[in-house]
Amino acid sequence: MRLHRNLCFAVIDGLTSIFNEGNYADKVIQQLLKRDKRWGSRDRAFVAETTYDIVRWKRLYAEIAEVKAPFDRDNLWRMFAVWATLKGIKLPDWKYFENTPTRKIKGRFDELSKIRVFRESIPDWMDAIGVDELGEEKWTKEIAAQNQQADVILRVNTLKTTKEQLQNELFDLNIETEFIKGYPYALKLKERANVFVTDAFKKGFFEVQDASSQLVAEMLDVKPGMKVVDTCAGAGGKTLHLASLMENKGQIIAMDIYESKLKKLKIRARRNGVHNIDLKVIDSTKPIKKLYNKADRVLIDAPCSGLGVLRRNPDAKWKLEPEFIDRIKVVQQEVLQKYSKMVKPGGKLVYATCSVLPSENEKQVNTFLTTDLGKEFNFVKDKKVLAHESGYDGFYMALLEKK
Numbered sequence: 001m002r003l004h005r006n007l008c009f010a011v012i013d014g015l016t017s018i019f020n021e022g023n024y025a026d027k028v029i030q031q032l033l034k035r036d037k038r039w040g041s042r043d044r045a046f047v048a049e050t051t052y053d054i055v056r057w058k059r060l061y062a063e064i065a066e067v068k069a070p071f072d073r074d075n076l077w078r079m080f081a082v083w084a085t086l087k088g089i090k091l092p093d094w095k096y097f098e099n100t101p102t103r104k105i106k107g108r109f110d111e112l113s114k115i116r117v118f119r120e121s122i123p124d125w126m127d128a129i130g131v132d133e134l135g136e137e138k139w140t141k142e143i144a145a146q147n148q149q150a151d152v153i154l155r156v157n158t159l160k161t162t163k164e165q166l167q168n169e170l171f172d173l174n175i176e177t178e179f180i181k182g183y184p185y186a187l188k189l190k191e192r193a194n195v196f197v198t199d200a201f202k203k204g205f206f207e208v209q210d211a212s213s214q215l216v217a218e219m220l221d222v223k224p225g226m227k228v229v230d231t232c233a234g235a236g237g238k239t240l241h242l243a244s245l246m247e248n249k250g251q252i253i254a255m256d257i258y259e260s261k262l263k264k265l266k267i268r269a270r271r272n273g274v275h276n277i278d279l280k281v282i283d284s285t286k287p288i289k290k291l292y293n294k295a296d297r298v299l300i301d302a303p304c305s306g307l308g309v310l311r312r313n314p315d316a317k318w319k320l321e322p323e324f325i326d327r328i329k330v331v332q333q334e335v336l337q338k339y340s341k342m343v344k345p346g347g348k349l350v351y352a353t354c355s356v357l358p359s360e361n362e363k364q365v366n367t368f369l370t371t372d373l374g375k376e377f378n379f380v381k382d383k384k385v386l387a388h389e390s391g392y393d394g395f396y397m398a399l400l401e402k403k
Contacts, residue, residue, distance in 0.1 A: 002092075003089065003092055004043075007047055007050075008080065010032050010035055011047055012076050012080065013032070014028050014029060014032050015054055015079075016071075019076075019318075020071065022319070025052065025314065026313070029047070029048050029051055045192070050083065052149075054079055057147075059117070059118060059122065060118050060119070061083060064105055065078040065079045065082045066078075077097070078100075080096075081096070082105055085100065085102045085105045086105065086109055120144060121147070122317055123318075125321075130142070130307075133358050133359060134356065134358075138388075141388040142356060142386055142387060144388065145311075145387035146310040147311070147314075150311040151188055151189065151392075152192055153188050153214075154166070154187045154189070154195065154207070155185050155186060155206060155241060156185050156187060157204055157205055157206055157207065157240070158185065158244045159244045159247070159273050159274065160203065160272070160273055161205045163179065166200060166205050166206055167187060170198070175189065176191065177190065183211045185214055185241070185244075186211050207237060207241075207268070207272070210309075210392055210393045211392040212354075212392040213237060213238065215383065215385070217238050219352075219383065220242065220297050220399075221297070221399070222242055222246050223246070224246050224247045225249050226251075226296040226297055227251050227294060227297075228246070228250065228251070228252045229255065229297070229299070229339075230242065230253070230254045230299045231299060231300050231342075232299075233256045233265060233301075234261045236254055236261075236262075236264070236265030238299065239254045239269075240265075240268060243269070243272070243276055244274070249276065250276060252276055252277045252278070253277075253278050253280055254279050254280070255280045255281075255287065257282045258281075259281045288339065288342065291342040293344045293345070295343055297348050298340070298342050298347070299349075300339050300351045300352065301352050302332045302335055302336075303332070303335075304328060304360050305324070305325045305328060306355065307394065308353070308356045308385075308386075308393050308394025308396075309393045312393070325357075329359060329364070332353070333364060336351060336364065336374075340368070340373055340377070343377075343402045344402065345402055347401075347402050348402070349399070349400045349401075349402070350397055350398065351365055351400070352395065352398075353395070353396050355396065356387075356396075360396070361384065362382060362384070365379070365382065365398045377401060378401045378403060379398070380399040380401050381399050382397060382398035382399065383395075383396070383397050384396055
């Protein structure tokens with residue numbers, strides 16, 4: 001593989017923005033990819049994957065390169081040299097790579113790979129929480145799985161097509177997919193591809209949604225004609241899944257505190273051919289109180305640490321702080337208390353997170369069930385999904401039924 005200056009400069013610019021200016025990796029990479037219209041798909045893939053790689057292994061590469069944050073451009077070129085050396089890429093004779101100690105880099109890598117916080121490139125506090133909550137053995141496997149690149153999974157929009165039809169249509173575009181056992185609406189790409197430029201996407205035949213995330217809407221056990229509330233809808237991946245499971249019949253009230261996210265959901269719903277969604281911004285307690293005891297089903301896709309989706313958001317390893325996790329647990333209990341009041345007698349509630357920590361998951365549900373409000377509910381079942389066991393994102397979901 002030959003390194004090209006303009007692509008490498010793009011990576012260094014991206015890393016400066018992510019590490020030193022605190023910008024989100026996915027947004028930065030989106031911007032970078034618009035930089036040069038002449039770039040082909042391989043150039044774009046190089047920029048995106050190299051940037052993500054160095055973000056993912058930041059702690060390990062910085063330690064090997066003997067640099068410390070905040071990183072200036074020379075520091076970042078040294079980290080880039082570590083990345084290239086470990087990938088077996090020959091360094092060109094550019095000034096940035098003068099005196100790169102390639103043999104020392106490999107030696108340091110072997111040495112540091114024996115220590116989990118360096119091998120998996122995570123902060124000490126995160127390692128301590130993982131061990132404390134999951135135990136040494138499970139955490140070691142889980143954090144290793146969270147450092148693998150995630151597969152691209154599609155969820156078929158059954159309002160418009162079938163899994164078989166979509167598979168055939170993508171096959172004609174040289175995009176090969178496979179079914180996944182136990183995930184009735186999922187297609188997994190055999191190789192990464194930009195599916196967003198396909199006609200099938202523009203016509204709303206599918207959404208990109210991880211297999212684990214697809215289990216949440218199914219657990220809610222919705223039926224056509226029901227009144228369903230998605231309380232933390234965001235940009236609406238699960239909302240749209242609920243709509244297709246309900247065959248566009250009944251009413252889904254998609255709520256969120258961020259209007260900008262609901263605007264994205266509106267655009268996605270139009271593309272998906274979904275017309276049973278009402279959007280509600282939570283700007284006071286009024287929209288919530290109006291729905292007390294009214295909903296057949298309520299989904300609480302609660303805000304969480306996101307420790308189950310680090311494969312997709314490797315920069316979260318450096319943005320998260322232990323104090324945030326403490327604060328978010330308080331919020332999780334608050335939303336359970338607040339939104340559970342919307343469930344009518346005999347109705348059902350799903351509490352879900354994309355975290356692997358029991359303190360954000362089953363412990364929150366158990367705490368809720370001991371409160372005055374929680375005593376009105378029966379625990380039906382839950383599902384813990386770990387990346388190293390499933391191959392997909394880490395998730396948790398619990399189903400409760402109101403007496």
